[in-house]
Amino acid sequence: MVYFDNNATTPLGVSALNAYKTALEQDWHNPSSPYRASARIRAILDRARSDLAKSFGLKKEELTFTSGATESNNAVFAHFGKKLKPKSICLLSPFEHSSVLESAKYWFKDRIHYLPSDDSGVVVLDGVDKILNEEDISFVSLMAANNETGILQPWQDMARLCSSKGIHFHCDATQWIGKLAFEDFSLCTSFSASAHKFSGPKGMGWLASKEPIQMQIGGGQEGNLRGGTENIPGIISMLSAWQEVKSNIAVLNDQVSWRDQFEMDLKKAMPGVKILGSKAQRLWNTSLFVAPDYDNLSWVGKLDKIGFSVSTGSACSTNKIGYSSIASSMGLSKTESSRLIRVSSYFEQTQADWSNLAIAFGHAWEELQSEASRSSVISI
Numbered sequence: 001m002v003y004f005d006n007n008a009t010t011p012l013g014v015s016a017l018n019a020y021k022t023a024l025e026q027d028w029h030n031p032s033s034p035y036r037a038s039a040r041i042r043a044i045l046d047r048a049r050s051d052l053a054k055s056f057g058l059k060k061e062e063l064t065f066t067s068g069a070t071e072s073n074n075a076v077f078a079h080f081g082k083k084l085k086p087k088s089i090c091l092l093s094p095f096e097h098s099s100v101l102e103s104a105k106y107w108f109k110d111r112i113h114y115l116p117s118d119d120s121g122v123v124v125l126d127g128v129d130k131i132l133n134e135e136d137i138s139f140v141s142l143m144a145a146n147n148e149t150g151i152l153q154p155w156q157d158m159a160r161l162c163s164s165k166g167i168h169f170h171c172d173a174t175q176w177i178g179k180l181a182f183e184d185f186s187l188c189t190s191f192s193a194s195a196h197k198f199s200g201p202k203g204m205g206w207l208a209s210k211e212p213i214q215m216q217i218g219g220g221q222e223g224n225l226r227g228g229t230e231n232i233p234g235i236i237s238m239l240s241a242w243q244e245v246k247s248n249i250a251v252l253n254d255q256v257s258w259r260d261q262f263e264m265d266l267k268k269a270m271p272g273v274k275i276l277g278s279k280a281q282r283l284w285n286t287s288l289f290v291a292p293d294y295d296n297l298s299w300v301g302k303l304d305k306i307g308f309s310v311s312t313g314s315a316c317s318t319n320k321i322g323y324s325s326i327a328s329s330m331g332l333s334k335t336e337s338s339r340l341i342r343v344s345s346y347f348e349q350t351q352a353d354w355s356n357l358a359i360a361f362g363h364a365w366e367e368l369q370s371e372a373s374r375s376s377v378i379s380i
Helices: 014-025 035-054 069-083 099-110 129-132 154-163 232-246 248-251 256-269 294-304 350-380
Strands: 061-067 088-094 112-114 137-141 170-172 188-193 205-209 288-290 340-344
Touching: 014 340, 035 061, 035 232, 061 069, 069 099, 069 137, 069 188, 069 205, 088 099, 099 112, 099 129, 099 137, 129 137, 154 170, 232 294, 256 288, 256 350, 294 340, 294 350
Parallel strands: 088 112, 088 137, 137 170, 170 188
Antiparallel strands: 061 205, 188 205, 288 340
């Protein structure tokens, strides 16, 4: 089975797996305990936090280990939803991950305004300066890269603009980190990430924030911001994955030509296919498109039988045919939304895999057409 759903999750890397196993066997002591073995674990924890923070130009005190970006995003919105004045407005893009969109709706209710965007799904910052000056906006959130389309957003410019006005800027950097070069995320007032998006373990991530954000009380761990015994094996494994991915970023970026060729081959194999965001800057590994016919779950089933794992869009929302958090925002009809398919690669996929995937889609289309034809004959 060739796996093309890496924006949903990536397989645990070999170094991360080995680090995890070793930590389970040797580094299992509670870092809060008073004896020497625990002191060694505290030192490991402190070093891991320092190394990761240094990668992003942060102070180690600004980084809190969490269970992942969903927890981190929820914590940020809860914090500012309670802290800011009752009339404060939250500004965000309509393309955010559900953990941002739903958190914003819960804490800010009807006090949410959305950033304007172009036809490709890229946020347009022209005029935003005026909006920030005239409206009571106290909190802005803009993702770095979209999990469905792979489209890159102008988060750096937005961060600078917010900084100049003293407005808190949060960035969901989950899809950027581990796929693109390390930009200066210290521009952000806060940002979130998940380890399982870059070959690390599930259930691990972080929230980086210049302002202390309380998550869980009781225990005093994580600088008294997130109570509960730290997941040391998970943290060690995550850092191992991070160290490995840093040395491979440049190589991964070269693979954009593989994706582009796949899309050209796909158009030849399936005339009428609609590639979303093709005119915008995207993650090198991602392609989201509307199939010319048949619902996306039918396509996923066919590809699965042929030997390829692909997705219908966001893995957080696959309980409905065609559901996509960005479908309506990009002007797709209900029918088009029901035919959305996402493919996303990472370390293990080769140029040949991309080529074979295009061929597989052609075969799947032929099978679906044949089945539809037989069904039509039987019904007559």
